[in-house]
Amino acid sequence: MKRKWFFLTVVFTIITVLTGCEPLTVLDPKGPQAQTQANDIMLSILLMSFIVIVVFVLLVFMLVKYRASKQSVDYEPPHIEGNAIVEAICVGIPVLIVVFLSIVSVQSNYKVEARPVGYEDKKPLVVYASTSNWKWHFSYPEENIETVNYLYIPTDRALEFKLYSYGPITSFWIPQLGGQKYAMADMVTTLHLAADAPGEFMGRNANFSGKGFAENTFNVKAMPEAKFNEWVKEVKETAKPLTEEHFNELIKPGHLGQLTFTGTHLDFSPAPEGENGGHNHGSK
């Protein structure tokens, strides 16, 4: 175990130096899900480097030892069929590696698809995140507020994002908190995240969605829960209510700055889940 961490540190350092001292976003996790993913990434980079090195060494050995210029003119290479043992090794070792990675992969799958480890005790904060060309709308149903193109979240509390889209398929991605998930028009997908510490993060739509795709980003700010509650209170006191008419204006194609409202669009334009889903065939 110690050795593994040693290697991880070495590789991590190399990558860090390579990128001019700032760690790569994905490898600089600020939440448990991103941590799981970063661990998987580092582990697989290590294992795969081993395979790459084996292939390189074998190749260089063959090329140096068996090149024509090193052999006598009348050397005739022998006829060699396969060898069962050699081929069994060539199958066996990759199989072992794949089995090992499969186990890791399956475990991580269940981790990232559930409430983050260590955050089970508190009720998660539910945020409905939806896109329209080319904006993000964040609805906080419990707090009854809504923002556009920015996201405030409490630390030390699980976050449950409900994703959907008013248009093309988009993908909700905050690399430092965890991997992405699609937002689609006819169903709601769920992404479990959490932030370990306060900070500001980059969030964006990662799935190509047309002309304004490059600028389809949002800012994320994580803060202690008390501060978050203060912010909610402030919004409720100062922001204007979101009307259906105004919302229909907002979702027209284009770009917007950061906006804040009281109330959410969920009341008059509900998320496509349950009986509002695109594939609800009459059952409730």
Next chain:
Amino acid sequence: MDFFDRFAVPHPSPAIYASMVAIGLTVVAIIAGLTYFKKWGYLWREWLTTVDHKRIGIMYLISALLMLFRGGVDAIMMRAQLAVPENGLLDAQHYNEVFTTHGLVMIIFMAMPFVIAFMNFVVPLQIGARDVAFPRLNALSFWLFFMGAMLLNISFVIGGSPDSGWTSYFPLAGNEFSESVGTNYYMFALQISGLGTMITGINFITTILKMRAPGMTLMKMPMFTWSTLVTNVIIVFAFPVLTVALLMGTMDRLFATNFFTTANGGMDMLWANLFWVWGHPEVYILILPAFGIYSEVISTFARRNLYGYKSMVGSMVIISLLSFLVWTHHFFTMGQGALTNSIFSITTMAIAVPTGVKIFNWLFTLWKGKIEFTVPMLYSIGFIPIFTIGGVTGVMLGMSAADYQYHNTMFLVAHFHMVILPGVVFAMLAGLTYYWPKMFGFKLNERIGKWAFWFISINTLVTFMPMFISGLDGQARRMYTYSESTGFGIWNMISFIGAIGLAIGFALIVYNVYYSIRYSPRNIGSDPWDARSLEWATHSPVPEYNFAQVPHVNSSEAFWDSKKNGHVLYKGELEKIHMPNNSGMPFIMACIFFLWGFAFIFAMWTTVIITTIGIFACLAHRSFEQDHGRYISVREIEETEKKLRGA
């Protein structure tokens, strides 16, 4: 004027007007040239109507090379746009069109015809056949592919190019979000060329199963023929899915159905599934023939038989099966849940095992060999390390939880370029250099070829390795610009420099062709590489009938055995040879298909009806036509053989 408005490009720019003028001038120059040199008859008799697999192969090759440069220009434009932050070279709309056509052109209209070019040219020779099983269908395949390619290529001057990515995900590709005819072009260009590919699949399965030389059992087929057989089986299973998906997409766009819309019960996720049920096997359709070429080249220049023939065949068959069981890994992030993702994660990583077997077999083919570093061999050796990097990153992407972080980023872009470039493009360049003397009777210059190899292989790394890093740093793919504060600038600049290096490498290949046509020695015999399989047992260039007598085969390296172990290839007397007649019908029919597609794209219904009738008329004509081919007499064969032997 309303009628003509629809043909206008919706987002014109000086570059597009310049291309219009350039295309116009080129067409005029070609027509004038053909007329001036009185080559119309030659063109029609020898090329447009040919059913000869070798000539069709060469036409595929030329089309592939042309499309390589078209796609390459797209690539340079993209890298130039992203080289510095906030660049204004291309606007969002143009960038979207450029990366869409880059993907389409490179996969469908460059890699596919390149691969099929070698299938056409090499397979009948390798199995000792006179042609493919259905020569006229083969010509139709080519012309359908060609017309599909032309249809896509006129899109950027007439009506506008597709702009929703080569994956064309709905609802983005639907009428609501893609109003221009671009996506219609996508649907019909792919449909028409896909039809051609489907026919190729049936043709080559039949050819390989029914037309092998006496003595060539399945397990005595050369490896390239094996790879072609497996590939065409994949084609026959995968392409109908694309056909259906495109048909549904077309219906949505032109006839207001709701297969992939988000209203009225349509399902956008269905397109993604259907697309990748075809799309993932498609990857193996490209890579398996490339593996076949590497097997031929490595064993020739290691001067040894291929190590582990049986496991080579076995691994290809397993890859072909697994290729249909992994499509979901293209959208792990669609929210299928942990169980589905786990299953597809495991099947995906499992493909690494048979692929690894192949890599190790090639390495062991070098063992105890006598390795000569010719240009085709350099590409094959360069392929191994670069492809290994690309391949292992594929395993990383296969870990679905981690894929949430790689998906839609430059990491993914780096991965698939690092497998497709060394995997497919290197193989095609190896094959081009290797088979060039068989096609044209002289070698490409080795010195220039080596320069080109080093430029291309080093710059493959320079271009794509930085993308792994910028991907992990959070750069999403398909962004037309980024701000300076993201810190992506340096990596994209390195990529741009690499892209220029790649362009120089490909330019060197063009120069090499020119140089070799002028200066290469012509008296190189029919077996310049001291090769091992049957295609080298006949003359270069190959006579129309391929082999004067049908060769007899005892092993997968029959020609080598005839050279070294006293195996007798040709037994008995010369006999007259039955050959198919040329026909203009495939070309004419494909031209009608072109019009048919064009009419559909612009919803010109009268033309659609007329051309549809035309297509059926062509089919009917073929059904009632009596054409039993012709015979080449023994005297003619003797004369040709004498001439070729003397040359």
